[in-house]
Each structure stands twice: as C-alpha cells, then as structure tokens.
Amino acid sequence: MPSTLSRPDAPPAAVKHGLAAAEACRPQRPDWTIDQGWERYTAQEHAVWKTLFERQMKLLPGRACDEFVQGMRELPIGADEIPDFRRLSDALMRRTGWQVVAVPGLVPDDVFFEHLAHRRFPAGHFIRKPHELDYLEEPDVFHDVFGHVPMLMNPVIADYIQAYGEGGLRAHRLGQLTRLARVYWYTVEFGLLRQKDGLRIYGAGIASSSTESMFALDSASPNRIGFELERVMRTRYRIDDFQESYFVIDDLEQLLELARIDFAPLYEKQSGAAELCPGDVLDTDLVITRGNGSWHAGRAQGALK
Numbered sequence: 001m002p003s004t005l006s007r008p009d010a011p012p013a014a015v016k017h018g019l020a021a022a023e024a025c026r027p028q029r030p031d032w033t034i035d036q037g038w039e040r041y042t043a044q045e046h047a048v049w050k051t052l053f054e055r056q057m058k059l060l061p062g063r064a065c066d067e068f069v070q071g072m073r074e075l076p077i078g079a080d081e082i083p084d085f086r087r088l089s090d091a092l093m094r095r096t097g098w099q100v101v102a103v104p105g106l107v108p109d110d111v112f113f114e115h116l117a118h119r120r121f122p123a124g125h126f127i128r129k130p131h132e133l134d135y136l137e138e139p140d141v142f143h144d145v146f147g148h149v150p151m152l153m154n155p156v157i158a159d160y161i162q163a164y165g166e167g168g169l170r171a172h173r174l175g176q177l178t179r180l181a182r183v184y185w186y187t188v189e190f191g192l193l194r195q196k197d198g199l200r201i202y203g204a205g206i207a208s209s210s211t212e213s214m215f216a217l218d219s220a221s222p223n224r225i226g227f228e229l230e231r232v233m234r235t236r237y238r239i240d241d242f243q244e245s246y247f248v249i250d251d252l253e254q255l256l257e258l259a260r261i262d263f264a265p266l267y268e269k270q271s272g273a274a275e276l277c278p279g280d281v282l283d284t285d286l287v288i289t290r291g292n293g294s295w296h297a298g299r300a301q302g303a304l305k
C-alpha cells in the first residue's frame with residue numbers, strides 16, 4: 001500500500017493493490033469501475049500530464065526497454081492531453097485483448113485480481129496536483145497509463161499479468177497474497193531487464209518516476225540481482241522510498257515461465273522460510289551490481305511489505 005511521502009526527493013510509491021479503498025469511495029458498480037469522464041478533465045489537469053509526460057520522454061530513451069518504447073509508440077498517447085481510455089482500449093484490444101478501465105483509486109485485492117484475470121487494467125482516473133509532481137498517495141492516471149499500458153501492448157507481458165490476476169485470486173483464497181505481491185512488485189512495478197546494450201527498465205513504478213528512472217539504473221546505492229522466484233517471494237520491499245534491490249530478468253519470456261508455475265507448493269515450501277530484508281544480498285544470489293547502500297544509510301526505516 002503506498003503511503004504518504006514527505007521528502008521532496010523521495011520517489012512516488014505506487015502499486016495497484018494491497019489495501020481496500022475506503023468504503024466511502026466504493027462506487028455503485030460491483031467491479032468498482034467508473035466512467036473516466038474524459039471530457040471533464042480541466043486544462044490544468046492536462047497540463048500536469050504534459051509536464052510529467054515530457055519529463056519522462058526525455059529521460060527514458062536508453063533507459064526503458066525496447067518493448068516499452070515500442071508499446072508507447074503504437075498507443076494513442078501524446079503529451080498534450082490525458083489519454084482517453086476508450087481509445088487506449090481500442091488499440092490494446094487489437095494487439096493483446098486488454099482494456100483499460102477507470103477506477104476511483106485503490107480497489108480491494110479480489111476486485112483488482114478479477115480485473116487482471118479478465119484482461120482489464122484498472123487505472124486511476126485522477127491526476128496528481130501540479131505542486132505534487134513527485135508525490136503519490138495512490139496510483140494516478142500517469143502512473144497507471146504511462147507506466148503500465150505500454151507494456152500491456154506486449155503479448156508476453158499481457159499474458160503474464162493476466163496469469164498474475166488468476167494467481168492472485170488463488171493466493172487470496174489461500175491467504176498467501178504477501179508472497180505473490182512481492183513477485184508483482186519486483187517485476188511489473190520495479191523490474192529491470194537485461195538487454196544486449198545493458199540494463200533497462202520495464203517496471204511501471206520506475207518508468208513513471210523521474211527520480212527512480214535515474215536511481216534504478218545509475219545509482220551506486222541499490223543492489224541489482226538476477227531474478228530468482230523463490231528468493232523474490234521471501235524479499236520484503238519498500239513502499240515509501242526507492243528500492244534497495246532491483247531484480248533483473250534476462251528477457252520477458254522469463255515472466256511467461258513464471259506465469260505457468262503453480263505457486264501453491266511454493267507457498268507450502270516457504271511457510272517456515274525466513275523473510276529477507278530489502279537490501280540483503282545472499283551468497284547464492286546472482287549479483288550483477290552489489291550496491292553500497294548509500295541512499296538508505298542513516299535514513300529512518302520506512303514502511304516495508
């Protein structure tokens with residue numbers, strides 16, 4: 001669950017699940033969707049989108065993975081206005097069978113997973129305030145659309161996130177959401193990918209954050225470790241600061257293998273396993289970069305999941 005950020009240099013924390021929205025926010029429809037109300041966005045709201053869009057589009061060449069860049073290119077997304085979910089859904093539907101549906105903010109876990117399992121991506125319809133460009137209490141339209149939707153144009157990611165939704169419904173029933181949510185966090189939200197020309201971003205939490213786009217790839221502080229499923233399932237994560245460790249996949253097909261795994265025996269196997277702190281490095285890790293931890297040294301320990 002994202003928490004309030006107080007430092008101006010802190011990254012926006014965002015993940016699209018974890019805690020139910022307040023009951024007062026519950027919309028009329030049982031699936032929590034609402035109309036995007038595109039026509040009601042103000043000029044100021046479109047201007048916030050433009051500021052964020054242009055900032056990220058300057059940063060991401062050479063940082064975002066090829067699939068992200070390709071997806072962005074083929075979507076009806078531009079700097080001048082907040083995208084219309086109907087047009088995004090038309091493009092997505094043609095390519096991977098996904099849609100973007102508007103929600104008022106965070107939705108309950110089971111509702112979130114139900115949407116993903118049916119290839120519907122729930123996106124916050126609101127946008128952050130002009131004086132809070134790097135501040136997010138809940139994922140807004142910039143995080144959800146700019147960060148997530150380009151990757152949903154990729155057939156492998158499209159299948160992976162649907163499988164995650166199905167797995168989430170099962171994990172919810174088994175009381176094992178914490179471990180599964182870590183896999184989502186360290187892939188869909190904060191994943192790095194190894195390309196021929198170096199490490200690239202594919203996670204939406206990084207791609208939609210100017211500060212974390214630089215930190216994740218350039219800083220000497222975090223660890224960058226080869227992705228290993230059971231290791232990641234044990235690893236707690238930061239929800240109110242940059243990550244202390246990023247996990248690196250060799251290609252997107254690695255995620256598709258994950259989508260085929262039956263997690264139930266892994267939950268059983270891990271029931272007594274020790275949890276790992278976000279910055280831990282193990283002897284068995286495939287370490288790509290051993291971080292010096294300088295960013296988090298001396299900081300008060302923030303919230304962990």
Ligand SMILES: [Fe+2]
Pocket residue numbers: 014015016139143144147148189204205
């Ligand atoms: Fe997200």
